[in-house]
Amino acid sequence: MDRHIKIIATLGPGTETYEAVKELVESGAKIFRLNFSHGGREFFAKMVDIIRRLEKETGLTLTILQDLSGPKIRTCDVGLPPFEVSKGGEVLLGTSDKFEKVEEPFICLDIPEMYEGVKEGDPVALGDGVIRFKVIKIEEEHLIRLEATNSGLCPPRKGITFPGMTTPLAPLTEKDKADLAIGMQLGVDVVAMSFVQKPEDICNLRAEMIQYGRRVPIIAKLERIAALERLKEILEEADGIMVARGDLGLELDLAELPVAQKRIINACNNAGKPVIVATQMLLSMVNSPMATRAETTDVANAILDGADCVMLSEETAIGRYPGETVRFMRKISYEIEAYMFEPGRLEIDRGGERDNPSTFLAYAAAMLAGKTNAKAIVCHSTSGATTRLLSSCRPKQSIYALSSDHTVRHFTNLSWGVIPAEPLVVIDDHQERAEVFVRQSPVFEEGDIVIVTAGQPEKGKSVTQTNVVKLYEKLSKEAS
Template sequence: MLTKIVATLGPASLAPDTMREMVRHGVRIFRLNFSHADAAYFAPIIKTIRSLESEMGVPLTAMADLCGPKTRIGEVAASPRTVDKGEALLLGLPDERPDPARDDRVFVSLDVPELLAGLRVGMPVNLSDGLLQFHVTREIKADRLYEIEAQNAGLLSSNKGIAFPGKHHPMPALTPKDIKDLHEGLDVGVDAVAISFVQNAADVVQTKDEIKRHGVWAPVVSKLERQNAVDNLDEILAVTDAVMVARGDLGLECPIPQLPIMQKKIIRACRHAQRPVIVATQMLLSMVKNPIPTRAESTDVANAILDGADCVMLSEETAVGDYAVEAVKVMQQISENALEYYLERIQAPYAPKREKNPRKFVAYSACLIADNMESKAILCHTVSGTNARLTSSRRPRQPIYALTPDPRVMRFLNFSWGVKPRLLEFGRDGEADYMERVESFVDDCPDFAPGEAVVITAGRPTPGNDTPGTNEIKIYCK
């Protein structure tokens, strides 16, 4: 598969046989949701992932998804209760709760002062995952207590999520729990870290600093769940390793009618920046309880692939659904059909923008040559993964074999469209030349028949430059 599948693990999918079937049908990345468990819980699961990786001969990636500062309201009296359109409620810090004998309005408590700071009359407030929408109508105590008016009727329950669309929150993306989970997750072997509720580049840099402090390298996936993150996309792309379009919370922050175009723009920006992008949330949600998806869900998955997403993700469908493996199979089938049309539509590899970027143009040239000669594959020798990601961003129809000596880079490249990452060990006679190593891989690889041609890209140091990056293209016939 060219588009990768991310599957969330949970009670419905933790059996090794279930995980094996999901890998067989295209899953390459397993999401570990740290909102519901800790590193100790995931440690044996990561061992199962490593065992399946060895057994099945394909790299598998364990991605820790940190909880982030997702905020929930406190207990609501007489919960659940119906809220009428136009009804006035109170929203405030717990110690601002009024005496019910003097004020019988429903009180919604929020024990996060930072979220109420700067809230002003006219600003929107969403409750119950966006099903209840309010506007602030009165500032009773600045930054502490407000009156909010319901814009629609609905059911209000305790401990539900709350969102303030468009409002900047002076809170870092990493909570103390996240920092603890990050370090413990790295200890048990997670390969990538997804951070929730990113707002700007500083959130990504903080996470990278924590990983560096741990003494390892792991890629950071920035989850776009707030309008601020979309507004700051360019600065986030400059520092992040990958992006997730997390449409659940993003759909609470942004007007839902704008979400489809927002998704397309984010995917396009990620491809131009050579950053893998995952599209997530409610992709096949009906398959939690049904063996087949709705027509709309099938179209949604296909459209994400036609937009150029590197990965599509399953959440509840594989974590708690009754048809975990079936959901993966359906996603694989939709992907295969969509990709056939996608390649037909683009016809040729994407040309780079007019810019001074020789490495991108080398990758583009390799794709053009492979397309012209109908090569079996493109092989990229890559230490950091950059060469393979540049090639992937051109969207060639040939599979990209990314050969790297670094296991962490190998598993990171599972996020990139069309890339088959492989660990490259020194071959016959311990040859040191990059190109010779790749040729030895081709000679030994059963994927290529004698006489078949491939295109190879690599970097060869020169007297004036010890680290030139990709500077060589070669046509090699086995």
């Protein structure tokens, strides 16, 4: 039985060969993240070629996710060695032109816009939150005094964040635009946008895509409190969401992060849009063949929360055990999904507001599949919208998503329980396409019950919403 949760593996120096990527596919990864914060065009082109080759060899739909860097806010190097700061100690944060005027410990941040709106009492986090400060005085323009709230080392060229503050820097940088051009030319399937703060950010990225003649689905990475405050609007504009817990964990009090994760996932489930949970899922497996108990529970709870995808970053990009990590994540999913589908455990009640025909029919199809103990659901969905609604109902059965659109198939691959497939386009009737797929597929045996959903276009129309749900039994070739 196919696992319903989708595993995303980030490719990097540890997985840059055909053999390494093949092992990831065989271990259960179907989506591959190209992190454009690291690596160049040559590396990404090589990875795309390997993935497309494996896609042809295996017959599987393998999705390529381009992850744009976004604005990297880092401290600069003014020639000072790393220095220790103790809890309660004070340091100055300022632009490089202030450095020669001060004799106290100094952190350089040469982005003047970042000082706008900073006020006393605001938090500041350095180096992935290893050291945290609060602003105790605005000394002058582009120079502020900080007090450390814990102890640690302050090296140069570290990431720095101002939790809770709306960042004045646009999330789509010039580097991102250049990287997007590379991604469009290489034929990536999905693009993830970093540091999204408002729905207009998604619109700007989509407008940038237009010049390349492609409309690629966009995943909004939620890493800012400002984004959480406008989640509903961002969700309406984006095609999917990533809970990017690294930077989001710097913005929020860490104790607030689990609840934020649950709320984001629930909103995505109700909207029928895929949601990815990312960052430090099995981090100890970068250097160890075994995960910790806490990590194992974390992955399990993300699946129970309703995540469509769980993502590996360093674990597969630079880790020593990439294949083992994917296999272990898949093993966790086996156990959790078996638990989810225990009798009486999971009541199908997803799919958001059931006030339109497509949503109601998706819900009805999932219910019918459960009541009849059907082998699978086969959905012919030109746009993939009905497939995603079916997925959000969380049926026990796999959902075979038929679409003749390459982009749609590769995006539905991100949805829980969905197996993308290409229908026979020589048949115009969508319902007939789905039934022919069942008859021809070796997955289904004689006597198997399959729930079929499709849109039957009216005469003179080529597109319609899903308006048919049918219980279909595969008969022997003689009988059919």
